[in-house]
Amino acid sequence: MRRNLTYALLALMLGGLIMVILKKKITGARTGSGEVSYNYEVRPILSDKCFACHGPDANKREAGLRLDMAESAYAKLKDGKGFAIVPGDPEASEVYRRITSADPGYVMPTPESHLSTLNEDEILVLKKWITQGAKYEPHWAFTVPVQQPLPEVDNPDWIKNEIDRFTLSEMEGLGLSPNEEADRAQLLKRLSIDLTGLAPSLELQQKFLDDDSENAYEKVVDELMSQKAYGERMALHWLDVARFADSYGYQNDDARTQWAWRDWVIHAFNSNMPYDRFVTWQLAGDLLPDANKEHILATAFLRNHKITEEDGVIPEEYRVEYHLDKTRTFTSGLLGLTVECAQCHDHKYDPVSQEDYYRLFAFFNSSREKGFDGSAGSGPAKTPVLTISNTEVKNLFSFINAPDTSQIVVSVMGESETPPATHVLNRGVYDALGKVVTAGALPAVMKFDSLKYPKNRLGLAQWTVAKENPLTARVFVNQVWQEIFGQGLVKSTGDFGMQGDLPSHPALLDWLAVDFMNHGWNIKRLVKQLVVSATYRQSSKTTREKQEKDPENIYLSRGVRTRVPAELIRDIVLSTSGLLNPEIGGPSVKPYQPKGIWEATTANRGSLARYVQDTDGLLYRRGLYTFIKLTLPPPAMIIFDASNRDHCEVKRQRTNTPLQALVMLNDPTVLEASRVLAERMSTRTIPLDKQITELFRRIVCRNPTANEIELLTDYYHTELATFSKDRKKAQTVLNVGDHLHEAHYEVSRAAALMRTISTIYNMEETITKS
Template sequence: MRKIFFLGIGFSALVAGYLLSCTNTTTTQATQEHIPDRVSYNFDIRPILSDKCLTCHGPDANKRQAGLRLDDPESAFSALKEHPSAHAIVAGEPQLSEVFLRISTKDTAKMMPPPASNLKLSSHEIALIEKWIKQGAKYEKHWAFVAPKKPALPEVKKEDWPKNEIDYFVLQKQEQKGFSPNEEADKERLLKRLSLDLVGLPPTLDLQERFLADNSPKAYEKVVDELLKKPAYGEKMAVYWLDLARYADSHGYQDDGYRTQWPWRDWVIHALNTNMPYDQFVTWQLAGDLLPNRDNEALYKQQLLATGFNRNHKITEEGGVIPEEYRIGYVTDRNDLFGKAFLGMTLECAHCHDHKYDPFSQKEYYQLFAFFNSVKEVGIESVIGGPETYAKKPLMEISNDDVKNILKFINKPDTNRLIVSVMSDLDTMRKTHILRRGAYDAPGEEVQPDAPAFILPFNKSYPKNRLGLAKWLVDRQNPLTARVFVNQVWQEFFGKGIVKTSGDFGMQGELPTHPELLDWLAVDFMEHGWNIKRLVKQMVMSATYRQSAVVTPDKLASDPDNIYLARAPRYRIHAEFVRDVVLSSSGLLVPTIGGPSVKPYQPPGLWEGATSGRGLLSMYVQDHGASLYRRGMYTLIKRTVPPPAMTIFDASNRDLCEVKRLKTNTPLQALVMMNDPTVLEASRVLAAKLLQEKSTAEDKITKAFRLIVSRRPGKKEVTILSSYYEKELKKITKQSAEKLLAVGEYPIPAQVDKVQLAALMRIVNTIYNLEETITKS
């Protein structure tokens, strides 16, 4: 009798078949109705293997058991090393496939995964694997590692609904699942959503009036175009890129000294406003110093400044550190950033060993590492001190003449030296070694610069430097670059990406909810010159984007996560834009673009309680005047003590690359809106402006509501707020009014009645504290 063995344990096919017939027949029958007609390796089988099997039978050779790789068909179909008469998978024959026999048995001595692993396949997963083997066990390359092709637009029943190509893919999925899309949002809510998404600010009253009065077919598109042209567009879009690029105003670590990387931030805003193509935008930041334009001083200085992107990482200034350990840390940071930001890959998992889930070896990690390993830098350059330590070598100095004639987009407010950390390589490349267990002092085999071939082989015509890596990255055949960026932009407008795990397109990441749509967008983006504004306009012009956010009980029950996009998303806006809404609606906002970061109101003692006591950032010295009213993106970020109000609203502290922020809902957020000096001051200032207008109390309340919430209040809302105002007028005394109004530095008009001002301030503050105020819906 033929024996079947798996992982060193043998048992007869007859007994196995008997066990199978006793234990699995009813399970398979029970789940058969849920199994697709054609089982896909990419979308049905690979996720199971990734979750339950690849830790022991995946790419990591050091952790592999029994010499078996289940992610590699050559290994899976081959005879088992220890028992050549047995095979893990026999195409078409589940009963002869050790994988199926072991996952379906009830014998705990033979069961896979082993019970001790606390992993277990469900009956549905077992049935999927059984049917996949019956259908020939066809392996497929991971979907994200195959260059996207532009699919044809799908056919839909509701042909009058789509407004552009995006909608066909979305509607097809809805119709397959029995959903129908929401109606379009009303004009007021749609305008607020659009304005927050494109410029990060609520729409002005003038824009509200114009849009509401315009009944032409192009009314919405005209507003889209108008907002895309505003300088505030570049500021809004830059915020997510600053998270990704880990931009901050301090070096990090214990001393956490001041740094001057803000000119790079000015460049990002400028590049986005001028609609620099994404391939160029990326290339300049990765390798602007290597581009062949040194004879063109104006162009070269912009390209060099762009490389500040790769110098935003934390840098130590502490004495007693081991320089090489920290230098290796800086290179590691750049390498991991490259993987997460541009490839959507968790490359850092291969820093110490082969990746456990993706086909990425430790050797390939250090081959990529080699591109970033020749920067003219040291682990520690100096101790905390004067302006020369605000940037670390290699650096560029930006003169007043540069700002006047070349780098005109830089907002340089004084005549002090301005220096920025940028990229520049040594004349001779540093040798790069595989670091055993990732230790800086344990060099192993020497490696040469190369990109992971499983993504795309490195073109021999490309130079083996960062410029060549940038060319490889934006190669039209690279399967990841366009997909990853399109997904990040989608996330900005819909709350989550088509691939929910926007930083992980690998085998442990989520599958795309609309894979054909993702591929169509990626290819279309490349076909149209990597045009970012065009991509943004496509998304916001779609019927999918314009839907109402109203959710019916049946949709909430059947699709609570809105996977099928049968309604618009509803979520709180980012921390920076919470501040921007408050400042803009009150009239306090200073709309200056760019320049050094500012220090607005902050609770006392935070920096002083967490500092080495050295440098410009050892004590918090609050700014005054116009600096108090800048947009949230310009608030100074000290990495060890980030701005508390921003942190409470889930802003990044910019330690590492972050492509997706958390979204939490905590009581602390409500406390900020009720007590933060900026919110209270804005309430006072707006109330004072309204009191100086010749209008009724109801008119003032209505105007405040429109400025803040961006819609006309209902009759009941006006009645409630008016009643509250009358009660406050009777309750507030001159003494209590003085106390209420004593917040913020903006002056109180001399002629205003302070009791009336305090009462109206309470009403305005109440409107600021409505959930709707800081919610995109």
């Protein structure tokens, strides 16, 4: 174990060293002319080392000096003794003298700041920048995206569309070359998972393999995108952004009925609603001039936050908390900014003041929402609510799956006739009222023209989707790229600010953002652009050279290899076994869950005091529909890094733990799927090798190798010998899950085949997109 730990630490150190080398190569490639880039080389250093004390936060600013603004950095210092930065003369610049000093009483950053001193490379960058004139540039994310000419490349024959010109140009700059196209089986599985979240059926696999036409690939893309499952796959990420859950959260965690909004989201993606309209309806559908109930339903997006049902709370405290949550969701999910620290003080790194924050908060503070609207069990929705009748489901809301219900009640938005004044809250405390402010969007992003936009949520929505807004299109394009390629062009998906990661392909990101807006914010068109590119179609094989030059595959010289999201693991198991209930939409369901774990987290009151497992077809719904209780999200999904949905999340973490292997080995759904498939296959009179080949194709989505067939055959015979001697043990193994057993099957053969199928499900490749 000690040796393994040593190897792991060495690998980690080597990986860090490679990234440092790579970063230097990338920087050199970007500044080949010798000119230092402020955005790519200088600002990250200043942001890490200087802005905490010399940045936007006036309350924490030392010596009245701002280094994030040229006019302040060039001005005479407050004590009258020199200048922080003298363009062209680093030796006369107080900044340079202090970062190179060895005097602990003079050096910057100061020892008390607990920030590390600048290293030799960082000092050289700042010295060169000052020597070259210390030119400041606006933060890249706050400038309106512009399409640059498509790059010239050495290998134009590889290109399928415009995306490939940008990626290939970067590869060639680093001395990398793209991989060959993935084989058809691998490519179809990747495509099916990305577009539907399901493994391709045997029929679709054969159809694609047999299609020799030039546009075979594009035809299968169109076929997959036309399926209703496309909307479910696309909705999954948006539910994370919208922090969708089926309970209120907090201690008295009772059920609520927001699921009709989820049905609307699926419908919106399937009907290819333009993104600007998709956003506008969710932010302000109730304020549209021709607002109907569908517009109002869309605003449930803003009401998916946690809501208290605990007696004795201070209503105003929670009313403010709900609107703070809306503000965080808006900025992180739609603008890709982390502005929540401005709740208490001016932002330390981004040009967002506390007053700016509360002016944004004011858009939501006019809601009729209450801080306390009844204790546990007081209802499935909170004021304001939208009630949808059965008649309206049949006419206006045909996309809502509403079985056996007289009406649906959803928490939505609605404006107060007499909205309270919005104050800057000192230290962010709900009752520490400061200056009164009026509604206004973030000026650092784009001016909010009150003559052009009304000072309400509809005005905020219009400001958000204006083509002049530098963030909205970039942020959404980046999120879609992340879902397809596993990592965004901006790695910090929720932070496009000063402390966020720089885009790996800035020209590509801007080109896609402008193209997206110019083509009507068409989401399906964007998704198709990504998946038909040669960049997407590459094999995921790698080489030592590629691992050394680009270990994280930032420059996309190979295909993606990542584990599928938690919900899709369930979907793959259910769809490949034949258990999947393909019904679209409807209330959330409660599948198998460890006994007692639910009750241990409840207050023993309300409708969720006990876990009541669903039965029949409801047990086999897609992972998207699994009931999410905020105080206890689905355990198996959380183990596979699903969002716990208690806040807006635009990027899931990705971990590898032994618990994940234990889930795949022991989860009742996986075992039941293995059992059902085994019983069905064991009744068929075909040779074992053909059975194993078909099972492998069904689950892994490719033909097994001769060695894989041999290993699985040997394992089957070993298990068959065991179960033939102990039929009672075989019966025990098969006694899993609620699905009915097949009418005629041989117990020992079925048990042995079940173990073999379970082994295939436990292959890493089964739940990996590669």
